[in-house]
Amino acid sequence: MTIHHQPNNEAPNKHLIDAVRAFNRFYTRQIGLLDEGLLKSAFSLTEARVLYELAHRDGLTATDLGRDLGLDAGYVSRLLKKFERDDLISRSTLVSDARQSSIALTPAGRNAFAPLNKDSHDQVAALLDRLPASEQDRLVKSMRTVQALLDESAEPKIPYLLRSLQIGDIGWITRRQGMLYAQDYGWDETYEALVAEILAAFVKSFDPKWERSWIAERDGEVVGSVFVVRKSPEVAKLRLLYVEPSARGLGIGARLVDECIAFARAKGYKTLTLWTNDILGSARRIYQAAGFKLIDEERHHSFGKDLVGQTWDLDL
Amino acid sequence: MTIHHQPNNEAPNKHLIDAVRAFNRFYTRQIGLLDEGLLKSAFSLTEARVLYELAHRDGLTATDLGRDLGLDAGYVSRLLKKFERDDLISRSTLVSDARQSSIALTPAGRNAFAPLNKDSHDQVAALLDRLPASEQDRLVKSMRTVQALLDESAEPKIPYLLRSLQIGDIGWITRRQGMLYAQDYGWDETYEALVAEILAAFVKSFDPKWERSWIAERDGEVVGSVFVVRKSPEVAKLRLLYVEPSARGLGIGARLVDECIAFARAKGYKTLTLWTNDILGSARRIYQAAGFKLIDEERHHSFGKDLVGQTWDLDL
DNA sequence: GCTGATAGTTGACTAAGTCAAGTAAATGGT
DNA sequence: ACCATTTACTTGACTTAGTCAACTATCAGC
Numbered sequence A, B: 001m002t003i004h005h006q007p008n009n010e011a012p013n014k015h016l017i018d019a020v021r022a023f024n025r026f027y028t029r030q031i032g033l034l035d036e037g038l039l040k041s042a043f044s045l046t047e048a049r050v051l052y053e054l055a056h057r058d059g060l061t062a063t064d065l066g067r068d069l070g071l072d073a074g075y076v077s078r079l080l081k082k083f084e085r086d087d088l089i090s091r092s093t094l095v096s097d098a099r100q101s102s103i104a105l106t107p108a109g110r111n112a113f114a115p116l117n118k119d120s121h122d123q124v125a126a127l128l129d130r131l132p133a134s135e136q137d138r139l140v141k142s143m144r145t146v147q148a149l150l151d152e153s154a155e156p157k158i159p160y161l162l163r164s165l166q167i168g169d170i171g172w173i174t175r176r177q178g179m180l181y182a183q184d185y186g187w188d189e190t191y192e193a194l195v196a197e198i199l200a201a202f203v204k205s206f207d208p209k210w211e212r213s214w215i216a217e218r219d220g221e222v223v224g225s226v227f228v229v230r231k232s233p234e235v236a237k238l239r240l241l242y243v244e245p246s247a248r249g250l251g252i253g254a255r256l257v258d259e260c261i262a263f264a265r266a267k268g269y270k271t272l273t274l275w276t277n278d279i280l281g282s283a284r285r286i287y288q289a290a291g292f293k294l295i296d297e298e299r300h301h302s303f304g305k306d307l308v309g310q311t312w313d314l315d316l
Numbered sequence C: 001g002c003t004g005a006t007a008g009t010t011g012a013c014t015a016a017g018t019c020a021a022g023t024a025a026a027t028g029g030t
Numbered sequence D: 001a002c003c004a005t006t007t008a009c010t011t012g013a014c015t016t017a018g019t020c021a022a023c024t025a026t027c028a029g030c
Helices: A014-040 A045-056 A062-069 A073-085 A107-129 A133-150 A169-185 A189-204 A252-266 A281-289 B014-040 B045-056 B062-069 B073-085 B107-129 B133-150 B169-185 B189-204 B252-266 B281-289
Strands: A089-093 A101-105 A161-163 A212-218 A221-230 A235-243 A271-277 A293-302 A305-315 B089-093 B101-105 B161-163 B212-218 B221-230 B235-243 B271-277 B293-302 B305-315
Touching (some): A014 A045, A014 A107, A014 B014, A014 B045, A014 B107, A014 B133, A045 A062, A045 A073, A045 A101, A045 A107, A045 B014, A073 A089, A101 A107, A107 B014, A133 B014, A133 B133, A161 A252, A169 A189, A169 A221, A169 B189, A189 A221, A189 A235, A189 B169, A189 B189, A212 A252, A221 A252, A235 A252, A252 A281, A271 A281, B014 B045, B014 B107, B045 B073, B045 B101, B045 B107, B062 B073, B062 B101, B073 B089, B161 B252, B169 B189, B169 B212, B169 B221, B169 B235, B189 B221, B189 B235, B235 B252, B252 B271, B252 B281, B271 B281
Parallel strands (some): A235 A271, B235 B271
Antiparallel strands (some): A089 A101, A161 A212, A271 A305, A293 A305, B089 B101, B212 B221, B221 B235, B293 B305
16 A cells, blocks of 8 residues: 655645544544453463564564564564473574574463464454444445555555456445536536436447456556447447546556557457547547547536547557 | 344354454554554653543543453543543542542643654644545544444434435446346346336436436445336336345335335325336335335346236325 | 441552663674 | 674563552432
């Protein structure tokens, strides 16, 4: 998620900051509640956290534990000494570095950890069980979002992947296009309706032999899309190119257009055409870079605004 | 959010439980990182939390603090004693109960708290600043969702509110209806396309004098909708009634239908008609309860399934 | 006016964590 | 090859944050 990003010069909205602080306070308490249940065990909370890490990751060193759990090195050293004395862990000096050793739970260590793990599991299960299934999903989805956004060390994921249309997509694309152009250019609700109409027609008359859709998905969310429809045996039309603002700068727009061009060529079309409006600058740049030529312009009044429509063509 | 809900008999999905536990571990660390910054101050973390509560809520008692922050009563007592000695708080015995006293920060207490508060604020600001604005929004939105879902003591909110169509709604409704009927009845993508088409037509030919939409919104999310269109001067048609599964049992469906009936009556229509399919049982029960009569049934093949369509009429 | 519960206090205690100084091994520059 | 620095871990000395149980004062219900 951590795409290269210039820190904003203006400080984030106070409103947002307060919401995050409120969440932090709330979740501090939430974690406290969940941890209470584990306190009756023979292990302290921190010990339990250490055991958890050891149970779930191999080849950890003392430093790793201290860093990942935010613990004092001396304290970790003592904890591990105690665990070793109790035969819960075994340490083997690394060949690569004789100062460090790789720590592993012994079978006894796993046995000691099992009930702790079960308690924690059951407690979370009870928490979830209070919610109906659909809300459980919402909860987990939101947690994943929070985690992905805050986790700096998130492995640089596949920036996006392309797939074809699924159920739910045309509604989503309709919504996002409607909202974006309303926000950025003040277009009214008739634009959203137009998108809905175009997409409905696309699905209803879809001919897989000559037509195709590409949906760009990132992190499970739709972040862009484009459609190619058959206008005539010789002319294909590119429609409804869009990329989410949050996903711009990844080259998704250009990639989508490239896919359309390659598809149109492969199918033997002679021309790929498209219609857009002159105010949509970033789209125009993509079309120009791909070799489209401006064929025609006409003024029109649509979506509550005076606009200049443009037709662009690409000879294939 | 905590609507009356029968706990599920089946244990929640292990997958979900693990995701929540992962989030808890992640956020434990996250809070630890944020708190580190505050550790250099003259106050301990818990002291800072107590001061925060005192700064933001009036008339707290020692018991309130202990309960809300999860602290031992004896410990709270000692903390407050120290704060009082340092003239950071003042206590006044409640007239209603001489055992309790209401605690308030003194001006000196506020002064002492201010830098703490600023540090915490700045730290969160720095955290947010790493993200582009759109992702900040996503983060905060997700946090709010998590909090709303987990907070048992959430003040029982207005269960839902009705409003008319906004930009973004028709896409959302299209998506949700498409996904729901695909999931529950296996309908294919042509149903979603049909919804898109109907809604596009609704917006394009919308006549506020004779037609109307109602969107049920809960917690900022669309959870239901219905539309009334003019079929003829004497006949109004109810279309696309739907309620989110997560919002069922609140009477939203019946309420939406009632609104349609009242509107149709007020506008002088003679009949309110609707078309549905026999498998949609919960919708049918609402229509029957509202006085609709089954007029006609016909078999049809749509959305990839063999279905029985029904026309229901209500004399106004 | 008695019984049992609740709000808060206090003394005695300790688990949990910090800090600084030290050792042994690795790393980097010359 | 050698020395200066850094890193991984250890240890002793210490403090803080929090717990537990016993106690007083007040309240609420019968």
